[in-house]
Amino acid sequence: xxxxxxxxxxFNVPEGATVAFNCxxxxxxxQSFFWYRQDCRKEPKLLMSVYSSGNEDGRxxxxxxxxxxxISLLIRDSKLSDSATYLCVVRRxxxxxxxxxxxxxxxxxx
Amino acid sequence: xxxxxxxxxxxxxxxxxxxxxxxxxxxxxxxxYWYRRVMGKEIKFLLHFVKESKQDESGxxxxxFLAERTGGTYSTLKVxxxxxxxxxxxxxxxxxxxxxxxxxxxxxxxxxxxxx
Numbered sequence: 001x002x003x004x005x006x007x008x009x010x011f012n013v014p015e016g017a018t019v020a021f022n023c024x025x026x027x028x029x030x031q032s033f034f035w036y037r038q039d040c041r042k043e044p045k046l047l048m049s050v051y052s053s054g055n056e057d058g059r060x061x062x063x064x065x066x067x068x069x070x071i072s073l074l075i076r077d078s079k080l081s082d083s084a085t086y087l088c089v090v091r092r093x094x095x096x097x098x099x100x101x102x103x104x105x106x107x108x109x110x
Numbered sequence: 111x112x113x114x115x116x117x118x119x120x121x122x123x124x125x126x127x128x129x130x131x132x133x134x135x136x137x138x139x140x141x142x143y144w145y146r147r148v149m150g151k152e153i154k155f156l157l158h159f160v161k162e163s164k165q166d167e168s169g170x171x172x173x174x175f176l177a178e179r180t181g182g183t184y185s186t187l188k189v190x191x192x193x194x195x196x197x198x199x200x201x202x203x204x205x206x207x208x209x210x211x212x213x214x215x216x217x218x219x220x221x222x223x224x225x226x
Contacts, residue, residue, distance in 0.1 A: 004152070032211045043201060043217035044153070051212075087153070091211070096141065096165060098215060102152035 001026050004090050006101035014109055017078050021104045023088030024070045031093035033064055035073050038085045038103065047073075047086070078108045112136065114218035116202050122224045128190040131221045133202030135184070141205045142185050143215065144177060148198040156200075159185060171196075192225045199223070 006023045013019045025033075033050035048055065050062040050071050061074040071088055088101035115134045123129050135142045144156040156175070157167040161182035170177070174193070179185040189196055199222050203215040 002152070034212075034214065043219045044215075045217070046214045049212045049214070089215075093211075096158055096160075097155050098143075099155070100145075100153040 002101075003027060003099035004088050004101040006088050006104050008102055008104060010105040010107050012107045012109060013078055015078060015080060017108075018074065018076045019078055019106065020072055020074045021086055021088075021106075022070055022072050023101050023104075024068075025088075025090045025099075026069070027090075027092055028069065029093045030069075030090045032091040033062075033071050034089040034091075034098075035060075035062060035071075036087040036089055036100075038087055040084075044087055075106075078106075080108050080110065082106060083108045114202055114204050114216050116200075116218035116221050118221060119219065120222045120224075122226065123192055124226050125194055126191045128188065129192055129223060131187045131189075131200055131202075131223070133185045133187070133218055135202070135204030136206075136216055139204035139206050139216075140182070142179060143203045143205075144185070144187055145201040145203065146198050147201065148195075153201065156187075189223075192223075194225050197223055197225045
């Protein structure tokens with residue numbers, strides 16, 4: 001079983017829509033959680049960390065559910081520039097390895 | 111401040127040849143990682159250096175791959191001899207202090223390796 005699983009999409013949404021992605025992780029010893037964004041043919045870049053209490057950064061809201069071992073990312077008021085692949089990343093406690101999901105592709109259309 | 115830099119950005123080689131990829135982490139970052147993304151698959155861990163020492167090389171696919179980190183600065187990843195299945199994007203990432211659980215990774219722009 002993969003460490004981190006994501007729906008590959010693509011999610012095709014119109015500008016202004018709200019879209020949500022989920023990600024599940026298999027190891028309960030996972031400690032730290034992140035959403036990275038990767039544009040086509042570019043490197044991944046940190047979008048936001050995901051804290052236990054949930055956190056928000058502008059139009060982006062991240063939630064963590066440890067009991068069910070999933071992480072979510074909500075994007076409100078989608079912009080064309082939000083089109084990218086969103087990677088769920090998990091780090092295990094006491095390990096210095098980061099595990100990546102295969103990514104969810106988002107296409108925001110005019 | 112300079113980010114993580116990788117060289118070359120693209121490499122096209124024939125099966126059986128040797129290729130060496132280079133990564134310069136952000137100055138002062140002790141932790142350096144190599145990752146690989148094969149088309150359609152997730153980014154997979156190859157290995158992790160702390161300074162010049164290999165902390166974890168459990169992701170290295172086989173002994174055709176050799177990674178070094180001279181003096182704890184830049185790192186090289188050599189593939190010898192290259193096989194078709196080695197094609198993909200090789201990312202390098204660095205981070206400063208893994209004692210902080212939310213320490214983030216900074217990625218280089220990757221090397222696209224095509225083995226023909």
